[in-house]
Amino acid sequence: MLPQKQAEEAIVSNSSEGADHEAKEMGAEENKEDENSSFFNVKNFLWHGGSVWDAWFSCASNQVAQVLLTLPYSFSQLGLLSGILLQLFYGFVGSWTAYLISVLYVEYRSRKERENVNFKNHVIQWFEVLDGLLGPYWKALGLAFNCTFLLFGSVIQLIACASNIYYINDNLDKRTWTYIFGACCATTVFIPSFHNYRIWSFLGLGMTTYTAWYLTIAAAVHGQVEGVTHSAPQKMVLYFTGATNILYTFGGHAVTVEIMHAMWKPQKFKYIYLYATLYVFTLTIPSASMVYWAFGDELLNHSNAFSLLPKNAWRDAAVILMLIHQFITFGFACTPLYFVWEKVIGMHDTRSICWRALARLPVVIPIWFLAIIFPFFGPINSAVGALLVSFTVYIIPSMAHMLTYRTASARQNAAEKPPFFLRSWTAMFVINSLIVVWVLVVGFGFGGWASVTNFVRQVDTFGLFAKCYQCKPPTPVVAPAPHH
Secondary structure, three states: OHHHHHHHHHHHHHHHHHHHHHHHHHHHHHHHOHHHHHHHHHHHHHHOOOOHHHHHHHHHHHHOOOHHHHHHHHHHHHOHHHHHHHHHHHHHHHHHHHHHHHHHHHHHHHHHHHOOOOOOOOOOOHHHHHHHHHOHHHHHHHHHHHHHHHHHHHHHHHHHHHHHHOOOOOOOOHHHHHHHHHHHHHHHHHOOOHHHHHHHHHHHHHHHHHHHHHHHHHHHHHOOOOOOOOOOOOOHHHHHHHHHHHHHHOOOHHHHHHHHHOOOOHHHHOOHHHHHHHHHHHHHHHHHHHHHHHHHHHHHHOOOHHHHOOOOHHHHHHHHHHHHHHHHHHHHHHHHHHHHHHHHHOOOOOOOHHHHHHHHHHHHHHHHHHHHHOOOOOHHHHHHHHHHHHHHHHHHHHHHHHHHOOOHHHHHOOOOOOOOOOOOHHHHHHHHHHHHHHHHHHHHHHHHHHHHHHHHHHHHHHOOOOOOOOOOOOOOOOOOOOOO
């Protein structure tokens, strides 16, 4: 256990340097002006997060956002039993691979800090972990998949904003709302790092919790529609499309490394994602089940659950809260992309928030453009899940863990030993191998075929740059009968 203890001590020491430096600067400022002390305390409380609770709120808040509204649609493709079982399965598999990512982060950081590398003004990212442990080819692989996934993850949040606001104000079409919310979401360039999402993560999870229980209660109060049918699963294409949306739901840990790096004691992250997932189950399973019970097969043509619930103040509140949360989640997905872009153009060490914000703006433009091209709320989740999340979140971490600890010396000197509930390296390798095979065949193979087929069908039906995806056709104006 000696290497593990030394690694933890090194990480704690180094990760606290930035916080100590910040505290000293703040202390000096307070000595100059004592009357501002309350301002600094409030700023710290709202702005500077790095505790275990901050990480838990970040993981839970980031894991379930707009996908909450598409899960009933997935249940109408899968059926109730398959929907619940797949949520549990991918939730636990996702928690396992998040654990693997945290282990690899600790391993990478402990090795670098033994070489006296200082990360005071540098945010470690997943592709850098892969580079340090496995070499440049793995760095390129991680960078390509991670950045593409986060790019489309941001696109999905923007599409969801336009889709949701339309149910409050349909005077503007969804494409116009996408223009407006693209400009609003661009303000996330001013949030420096995951340290500064403390209050936003807390509020975001509260908003999602309200929306989930609104969906559950509103569907129960509404009751089943007349002649409701629950015929799923009917077609393999629909079944695997729904399954990959659930795979996407529990694949939100493309930002795990950045959240860990924002912690004061990153080695405490190990099981945080699992605890976050357990809470998320209490939101996703009841809401998706109840909405599917109420509306059944009608959901197949309504990928957004809001579209079927009656318009009232409760629904409007849920829509507004989800809009705010999607703004927060957009920031979560975009912030790692901002970091990558800053490193490319040499602005990552710049202390000025304004200069960094200006440098980040080019990242938002392609996201905005893609959201206008592919406004297919629901089907795009499944396509991203099958083609990107399957590798980014499940396959690459599992393979990277096996390759990092493939030698006896690497296992002996590992900064993190196998978890308390699985003391065997062999058992870990077996689990990782099973995940790789399952996700490659079922998630990427069948899921990719189904989701791309469904996505192409949406393009054929609505076309690219669709002005108002799945909107009700305007009511024709009937001319008054002529008087004789």
